[in-house]
Amino acid sequence: MDDFDVVVVGGGINGTGLARDLAGRGWRVLLAEAQDLAQHTSSSSTKLVHGGLRYLETYEFSLVAKALREREVLLRSAPHLIQPLRFVLPHAPHLRPAWMIRLGLFLYDHLARRELLPGSHGLRLAGSIYGEPLRPEFTRGFVYSDGWVDDARLVVANAQCAQAHGAAVLTRCAVTQATRSAHHWTVTLQTGRTVQARALVNAAGPWAERFLRDRTQGQGGQALPARGLRLVKGSHIVVDQRFTHDHAYIFQNPDGRIVFAIPYQERFTLIGTTDVELPEHELPPARALIDAAEIAYLCDQASRYLARPVTPADVRWTYAGVRPLLDEGGSASSVTRDYLLETDTAGGAPLLNVWGGKLTTYRKLAEDGASQVGQLLGEARRPWTASxxxxxxxxxxxxxxxxxxxxxxxxxxxxxxxxxxxRLARAYGSRAADLLAAPPGAEVAPGLHESELRHLVDHEWARSADDVLWRRSKLGLHFTAAQQAAVAGWFQAG
Incomplete structure (x- = not known):
């Protein structure tokens, strides 16, 4: 039986971030993911590293400040995956007065130290390239800064870093049972392998409560206490590009929500997101799907601002994910995106449960969580990931x-x-140099060669065409059905 210090359950952004931090502090770590890395929530975000401008209206100043601090840290840590992005906010006077927006942007600029990003300012839209794609009634607006991120690749990068520090990373390998004793956890994997760990981290995202209920046992076989989560589906649509400049838009809607329109994959526009609460009895779906009402909503809200309307017939691709939010009452859009790290030692070996969270604050969540695990193990070790x-x-x-x-x-x-x-530079950063220097091999699909596919299999846990086309890259958007089939054929050929 193998021994580890910590078993981390869940290969999304929080699980891989925790595995990275824990392994970098010298603990023996095993990360177990039931499917592919970032297969669900962590590849289904709006692709932003941001403070959350709209959370200022709900007075979540602490969350916004924390996210803004992390925004700077992340921009430095992975400049190939995370880049600055300027946002245009057209002013709709009947929704929010200009003074309120100016005040909000002032706070946004100053709640945390900002070195890499320019501040906000007012903008005359009429006669501007940023006003050209908009309906003529929008004559003034504001510009501010945030960041764009390749979310799925960020997850993979954290898993790679964890592995480089000695962590064992297992994908398509669910934890089928975790049994607690006084001093350790006995963890059974889908393969039948059994390991022991001094601590268990539950970072299963939308499945976190379900994992505790169905897959864990305390001493004597008793169930472990779980916290209720609100499962909120967020959906996005992708259409042919509606503007050619490099700024994104943030649109205010009459229902109080906002929708982003973001330059995407060179020739598309990404529009999202929705907040649809799943019924309490509905378990997180294996693959969340957008519905017709959500498509209509996103098209309608974007068309309120864009001169060229967006219709359901324009939609080229959609994706949706289930966000696990802390259950604090209120509407789905107003529920906090902050996280809660909950430790449990009352029944024996330490357990850390991760509830909630957002992409931008994953590193801080992992840092805090690793420190708490260290305290539970009686081995406080210094944080290291901030720089x-x-x-x-x-x-x-x-x-x-x-x-x-x-x-x-x-x-x-x-x-x-x-x-x-x-594409290679933005996907692999400095590692692109090795890919370009190696013999490319046969071209499996336009711009995608065997050497890159082998790299993805050998070093990034890719096991299927979907892993490559829709998570490690978004080449599926650019390839025809026949070209996508060629990539699938390469995997099938082994």
Whole structure:
């Protein structure tokens, strides 16, 4: 029987972040994920690293400040995966007065130290390239800064970092049973393998409560106490690009919610998100799906602002995820996105449950959680991730300037198409140099060669075409059905 210090259940952003932090502090860690890394919630976000401007209206100043601090940390840690993004907020006077928006943006600029991003300012939309895609009644607005992130690749980078520090990372390997004794957990994996751990971390996201109820046992076989979660589905649509500049939009809606329209994958626009609360009796679905009402809602809200209306027929792709939110009452859109780390030692070996959270604060959640695990184990060890780079994040003399890094990479490989070099640079960062230097092998689909597929299998836990086309990349958006089938055929050929 193998022995570990900590078993982490869940291969989303919180689970991989915790595994990374724990392993980097020297603990023996096993991460077990039932399916692919980031297969559900953590690849279904709006792809933003942001403070959450709208949370100021619900007075969540602490959450916003924490997220804004983390925004700077993350921009430095993975400049290939996370880049600055400017947002245009068209002013709709009947929804929020200009003074309120100016005050909110002032707070947003100053609640945390800001070094990498420019501040906010007013904007005359009429005659501006940022006003051109909008309906003519929107004549003024505001501009502010946040960040864009490749969410699924961020999860993979954390798993790679955890593995580099000695963690065992198992995908498609569910924990089928975790039994507690006085001093350790006995954990049975889907493969039949059994391991022992001094502590257990439940980072199963929407499945966290279900995991405790169905897969764990305390001493004497008793059930472990769980916390109720509100499961809220967030859905997005992707349409052909509605504007060619590099800014995103944030649209205020009459229902009090906001919708983003974001430049996506060079020639598309990403529009989201919704907040649809799942019925209490409905378990988290294996694959959340957008419904017709959500598509209509997103199209309608975007069309209130965009001069060229968005219709359901325009939708090229959709995705949806289930967010596990702390149950504090109120509407789904007003429920806090903050996290709660809950420790339990009353029944024997330590347990840490992760409830809630948002992508932007995952590193801080992991840091806090690892510190709590250390206290439970009686081995306090110093945090380390605040100044650490993620794999691929060292761009050398280019610092956080991914465009300069890409230009230098292109200069070293003038024979490779610029679109391929740009995609590899943003996906792999400094590791793209090795991919470009290696013999590419056969081209399986446009711009996707065997060498990259082998890398994804050998170093990024990819096991299927979907893992590559919709999580490790978004090439599925660009490929025809026949080209997608060619990638699936490569995997089937083994």
């Amino acid at each position: 650490a780079l993620l794999p691929g994040g060292d761009l050398g003399p280019h610092g956080v300037d991914i465009d300069a890094f890409t230009a230098a990479l292109q200069a070293r490989h003038p024979d490779r198409p610029a679109t391929t070099v740009r």
